[in-house]
Amino acid sequence: MxxxxxxxxxxxxxxxxxxxxxxxxxxxxxxxxxxxGPTEVRPPLAQMCPAPTVPPSAGPTARPGQVPPATGERTTDAEAGISYKKYGDPWVPWDTTWRAGTLEVPYKVGQHFVTEEYSGGSYHASILSAAVPAADNDAVTLDLECVGRQVAADVRAEYYPQPNQLEPLRDEMTTLGGRPAWLSEFRLHFRAPGLSATEELSAVAIIDVGKPTAAVLYVSIPGTHKQFDYVVDDVLKSVRPL
Structure with missing residues (x-):
């Protein structure tokens, strides 16, 4: 033992x-x-479009005195950091939050009107703005071209009937209200059961307002209401930073 x-x-x-x-x-x-591993906490656009090593040039940025002062009635989006022209009847204020597309751009401010009712719901003409996180932490250098292309691709893929055909009109760096911006303007052609509109003139502007968030301005005019096509360029020219 x-x-x-x-x-x-x-x-x-x-x-x-x-x-x-x-x-x-x-x-x-x-x-x-x-x-x-650490969970990815960066916003989607910051993941897709890291800040460029060398800031892209959009040409000279206008000083405050070089931009004509805003006149007339305005729509002000304090969160996005921009204001733009406000239109009368049939346009009415946007009064909800629409988180659109895969990127869930939170459109909270703007104007719209219903152009028709169909089996899929209401169809709208719209002028909507939002702020989207587009940089890491406190960085303020944005890859505007990358962010602009991502948002425009999301607009085409998620906002409209599929399939659709793209007719590009503008896709370029520019300035809006004296601030650097990427502008995509295009006409989409599509068909959906019960929908009278078969095309739409649209523009997506991504504006650097000097913050980690970029301002988004989305304008859409269905082909059934081409008398309002002028609004696209008119409202873009009216943009001013706050």
Missing amino acids: LIFGGVAGAILAIGLTIILIVALTSEGDPFGRKAS
């Missing part, structure tokens, strides 16, 4: 030694589990 007891004690001592060695060589985790 003494011999068996001694053997058992030796086995127990060896087992404890092995456990101790494993614990000390597993960096504090006796089961050797690896810590999971």
